[in-house]
């Protein structure tokens with residue numbers, strides 16, 4: 001252990017932003033006890049062996065490329081952004097277009113604007129499961145398969161979902177012969193539509209597990225399995241949760257795309273971006289884009305009643321609470337797994353300090369950081385405010401946001417600055433959450449053909465207790481053989 005000296009990581013971090021394109025970008029752990037890994041290893045590993053999360057050794061400064069990137073359609077932009085983080089071989093390049101061909105909008109992430117209005121909405125829900133996670137997971141499925149073919153190996157994906165991750169992951173890898181996928185969801189806590197989007201997938205490589213517990217329980221089981229080096233190696237386990245760097249990277253792309261569109265329409269020099277937040281994955285991608293030189297003035301974090309992150313950004317205290325079910329179930333999270341990546345940067349790229357903070361949090365359930373961060377603002381929306389935001393959008397713009405997006409819109413409205421446009425990320429299609437929409441708007445029922453088609457289909461799902469040992473046994477029994 002201890003292969004990477006803390007001073008070495010610090011030096012690489014300081015160099016970030018000054019360096020040009022590194023030929024072979026290496027990835028390091030937030031906890032500093034893992035030797036640098038290649039991009040391929042990083043994608044296949046998920047969690048670092050020392051329990052930390054993986055990050056590029058430096059974040060490239062792309063300010064000089066922005067004027068050219070503005071002109072690019074989505075997939076060409078994705079190629080450019082991603083190629084700053086790994087060697088873009090022709091084979092890897094060939095994966096990008098097919099990953100976005102499954103989207104129902106040729107723009108992939110269209111931005112909706114209204115003349116003279118400071119509010120803009122980027123629709124990230126045109127993929128096969130109608131939530132923003134498709135943007136990353138359609139690509140990740142293809143990336144996994146490509147790497148597995150190259151090495152003639154197999155993969156068993158284990159993941160936890162509070163709703164949208166699971167279905168997006170399942171749709172990203174269904175039918176891929178080298179992959180089995182085990183997705184745990186908290187039984188009865190995802191919306192009926194979210195559940196059907198997972199359980200109606202009958203491909204042999206897909207295993208849906210309904211866990212009698214919370215999302216955090218599911219996530220703890222996953223972390224436990226991935227942290228067991230022997231199990232990990234023997235069964236060739238992989239993660240698709242937002243801890244996977246490739247997911248963050250795919251999400252960095254649309255921040256560029258969205259900010260460019262808003263700038264075209266408003267001639268604004270900088271843009272504020274509001275992000276409905278659960279695991280801190282999506283908004284962390286925005287933070288990476290910001291550090292790359294994209295002119296985002298401020299990232300506005302929007303939480304529901306599970307507002308541990310709002311409290312952190314307003315008080316400096318990060319304190320664990322209990323999960324409360326809300327109208328926006330994909331944000332019903334108290335321990336945001338990507339937050340550690342932010343802590344690493346916030347600690348001045350000090351892995352030792354990050355590791356110390358994480359163990360302090362694990363032991364006592366809270367940590368405190370002084371000083372605040374001008375890159376972030378934060379707010380939250382309770383039930384009534386979420387419903388009110390849906391009504392406000394409908395009345396004012398004849399536009400129906402899903403309840404996650406509505407949380408963001410409520411928070412964004414409190415933060416509107418007439419001089420700076422506000423881009424709100426729309427993370428799901430409203431038809432995924434008909435109950436919330438009915439509570440807000442009465443008889444209005446937003447429909448989508450992909451969802452109507454789920455009705456009456458056969459389903460496949462196994463119920464298990466929240467005991468890690470039981471889940472582990474199930475996964476071992478149904479796993480594909482590891483590397484051949």
Ligand SMILES: *Cc1c(COP(=O)(O)O)cnc(C)c1O
Nearest residue numbers: 164278279280281282330404427
């Ligand atoms: C996952 C999800 C979120 C939260 O995203 P994080 O990356 O976990 O912060 C918000 N809205 C919807 C619809 C989601 O599926």
